[in-house]
Amino acid sequence: MKNLRSKGLILAMHLALLPLVSTPAHAVENAEAVYEEVEKGPNNGRMLRQGNFAIELAIYEDGVPPEFRVWASQSGQPISPDNVKVDVVLDRLGDVKDNIGFYQQEDYLRGDMAIYEPHSFAVKLNAEFQGKEYTWSYDNFEGRVVINDEIAKASGIKTEKAGPANIRKTISAYGQLISPIENTRTISARFDGLVRKVHVNLGDDVKKGMPLLTVESDKSLNSYTIYAPISGVVTNRNINTGEQTKGKELLRIVDKKSLAAELFVFPENRSKIQLGNPVSLVIEGVAAPIEGQIDYISPEMDGLEGVAIRVSIKNQSGSLSPGAMVKGTVTTNIHEVPLSVKRDGIQAFRDFQVVYAKVGTTYEVRMLELGEQAGEWAEVRGGLEPGTEYVTSSSYVIKADIDKSGASHDH
Structure with missing residues (x-):
């Protein structure tokens, strides 16, 4: 009775700690199954048992891209891998399925494809040994949370679809309006x-x-x-x-119908600018920025202030006056990239920079390989499919929910 009470206490504590948003209903109903799912084998893999037959399924990533490896045993004794057939189906968010076969290597079966990030999926493993078939299914979710649309809206969560963008590299310059x-x-x-x-x-x-x-x-x-x-x-x-x-x-x-913004560019940025570069001007006392371009670059340095540049401005209404202070943002390069995300949506997850993909009411991390970053955009070179709906605003809300859940995946 003492052992049963102890086991029941452990199960109760385990269930209390499970994240509500990522725990499937059947796991709550079958507490014993939850307890068995977390058993680890000698290779730090997940132990799957039926009767005296057992499979240890591990994600191995020591010096190689993450891959599945399988060890089989019967009554605690190893089974030669050439006597067991195994296949695994990973059901990912968005109805994406990865079908993984296995081949013999040394004393284990090795998966025939890399397990790409995130390691978040429903797992179905089929095994055949001595003419008998075995099947296990379990959820291995990480970086995933469910938030209904009303709560997401109230939290300020907004989404867009990932696609091409113009990466603009800029520098800042400061000065005032003058009458040329x-x-x-x-x-x-x-x-x-x-x-x-x-x-x-x-x-x-x-x-x-x-x-x-x-x-x-x-x-x-x-x-x-x-x-x-x-x-x-x-x-x-x-x-x-x-x-x-x-x-x-x-x-x-x-003639006040035309003025000029005289700005100074720091000496280290002189090589980055040229005539015709677009400039966005924020003028003291004026609500909206004024767009223009560099039409003059001084051939000389002006002491510590740097290099003087000028941007011509139309002043037909006469509302602008010489002497007003100006901040200019000079676009030095525009580079079109085929896939990008907004930098405001990027968060840290484990050792990765991620955005949160949205499918229905489910949000899940997407580990990014990033390229150029400037302004509001970051180039994506890997880890995200074009057209993916992802979170652009209030992504920290989702990060907080995921961090709070503490969900992790098998390794």
Whole structure:
């Protein structure tokens, strides 16, 4: 009775620790089966028993890609592998089935294909020995959790399908808005004299060809008119009617319809930029970024600030002003990749970088072989099928559920 109570206590503790989301219903109903499933053999494999016949099934990955190996025994005595036939079917998430045959090697049977990650599947093993057939089925899930759609939505979990993307490599640059010198005109009198009339005031908008000043020449005593050489805004006025010009600057006109972002690129990034590179500008006081491209690169370094670049900006509304601070994101390279995932969806699992594939209400890890990463995208070179629906937002919620369950696979 004492042994039975002890065994019952162990079973109760084991069941209490099983993760609810990944435990099949039949496992809860058959506690004795759960207890037997975790028995390990001398090769650290899972022991499967029927009567006095037993199979030890192990995933072996010491110096080779993961593979199944099988040892058979009867009444505790090894059976020569050439006397046993074995095949295994792995039923993976998404109705993917792996059919594995076995061949003799030394004192064991060796699987004829690699067991790729994740090692998460329902296992069915068929064996034949001395004309009798044996079958075992069990679940070997890892990195898997079930979350209904309502809870997933409330948790902020969002998904997309894996596919191609443009990997953009970028660098940052900082500076301010300026009015390029070519947009500014300084107005002086060609012939010094008396200003008979000033036709504009500070801040006035003027059109090219509009009269600005009427001046009476000191030499000829004839009056002449100075016209606006460009359209723009009068930003400086240093003369009044009745004053002498005396060779000084009288007015300044600035065309504010076009400005430039003057940015500085760190010296170590100089080799990465070239004319025409796209630039996204975030301007102080402006909600939406403004897109442009590099149209000037200074041939000289400007001390510790680096290399000056310029991006021309249209300012038809006149809402932008010189002096505003600007952050620029310069795209230095665009590389199209055939398969990618969003970097926000990537999490760590064991020694892998993973995303969580979604099939119905089930989420499961997919171990990734990653390539280039930049911006919001990461190139996928292996571990994920194109078109797979995967988690892009709040993937940490699924990671937390899986980590909490502590589910592991056979090794």
